Amino acid sequence: MEYIELIPVCAAVIFGLVLCLVPRKAFGKGKLALHLVSLAGMLVAAGLTVWAMNYGGHKCEHVYFELMKGIPIVFKVDSLGCIFAMVATICFILAILFSFKYIDGDNRYYGFMLFTYGALIGLDFAGNLVTMYLFFEMLTLLSFPLVLQTKTHESIMAALKYIFYSLTGAYMGLFAIYVLYQNTTTMTFVYGGTMDPVKMAENTTLILIASMAALIGFGVKAGMFPMHAWLPTAHPVAPAPASAVLSGVIVKGGVLCIIRVVYFIVGSANLAGTWVQTAWMILSLVTVFMGSLLAYREPVLKKRLAYSTVSQVSYILFGLSVFNKMAFEGAILHVIFHAFIKCALFLCAGAIIHETGKERVDELTGIGKKMPITTVLFTVASLGLIGIPPTGGFISKWYLAVGALNSTTAGVLKFVGPAVLLVSALLTAGYLLPVTVKGFFPGSDFDYEAKENKKHEAPMLMWVPIMILIILVVAGGLFPNVLKETLETLATVVVKGV
Secondary structure: OOOOOHHHHHHHHHHHHHHHHOOHHHHOOOOHHHHHHHHHHHHHHHHHHHHHHHHHHHHOOOEEEEEEOOEEEEEOOOHHHHHHHHHHHHHHHHHHHHHHHHOOOOHHHHHHHHHHHHHHHHHHOEOEHHHHHHHHHHHHHHHHHHHOOOOOHHHHHHHHHHHHHHHHHHHHHHHHHHHHHOOEOOOEOOOOOOEOHHHHHHOHHHHHHHHHHHHHHHHOOOOOOOOOOHHHHHHHHOOHHHHHHHHHHHHHHHHHHHHHHHHHHHOHHHHOOOHHHHHHHHHHHHHHHHHHHHHHHOOEHHHHHHHHHHHHHHHHHHHHHOOOHHHHHHHHHHHHHHHHHHHHHHHHHHHHHHHHOOOEHHHOOOHHHHOHHHHHHHHHHHHHHHOOOOOHHHHHHHHHHHHHHOOOOOOOHHHHHHHHHHHHHHHHHHHHHHHHHHHHOOOOOOOOOOHHHOOOOOOHHHHHHHHHHHHHHHHHHHOOHHHHHHHHHHHHHHHOOO
């Protein structure tokens, strides 16, 4: 049982290989066999992930492999990794269910969805910098085919842009790892950091530069300015369920890596009050405002949602950058709720495109009359992203704003941050709610009798996964105390009172 953290990863890879290597015709003429194998693979990997979280968190601390002399591969289950793994598991299961009506029997698509899930779980359970980096790179390479899925010229160029940006960011992260390796007592993740105090004093400038390189490098995956441009290009061209996990879950891989480097290796106390903290806060706030503004101006629905992801993920990065317990709790809450909300929004967009073929916002007038269930779900998800109670989005943004105001190391930016978050919330309302308003109140010139405007809701297998995500978002807003105790404990040990 010492390899328990690897079992769900191996299960996802094995089922992924079956789906990719077995010829499509072997699954029969229909889609049932393909869907059953895909769902079985996802559920087995998900069940083993939950098992690893429960068993590994109590009985198994580390698993070691020697990559080369002195550089071990380490796996470790902790509370932070479990949160990210649980969110990924829920979103991937629902996205695959949605795919059964959206994807036309492509076994390789389901194979790479499972590969990507396996890489995410490996990243979540990574116990040191080298292991984290290896799975971070695997995540990029295995999710690359999801962007390339449609094989159009646009998707090929978007996939190349995704891989170029991602690898550039990964190499910046690798440079940071080289430097930090020389100045730490261990590469294994430890609450509060592992920097050697003597070397920290001697090499302060170099360590700060490496920390900034890690923030920008791993921030590429999270869509942080100035390396954000791949996200609004790549996410819209992928199939909607793949876009859902790309925007809702895979971008959080960059967030997790930043948390690991800042809070588990360098230590927030060593960065508090430095130019690195100031630069990080400024970049995250610029990204929040810029992403919202670009989303407001974007006419294509999926691309609008992708720009929204650029903005919303930097809410999380801002909360992490102020080095405050409450803001850290808000950041982790936003990891959870943003994943569910953004998955729901992309799946709603996919359902609309699947049923109507319409991709632009100005073409969705009257969509509430044609697809009322999908539009209602889109509306509730939008309210969550804006931060309207009683959704979970309100809870996370409240913690982020109050935590920033209570920060002792953020300087004047602790006041600028909540103001930018408020402006961004208004812009979010401006680019999401018009879909609802024009959808349900199309105006007197709308032809209710036209054939293309007749009611034609998405299949149940499409809107049920979206409804489950919405229920989770609303339940999180109504019963936030369910997560509060776990997050308070986690924030206390991670932030160390900074």
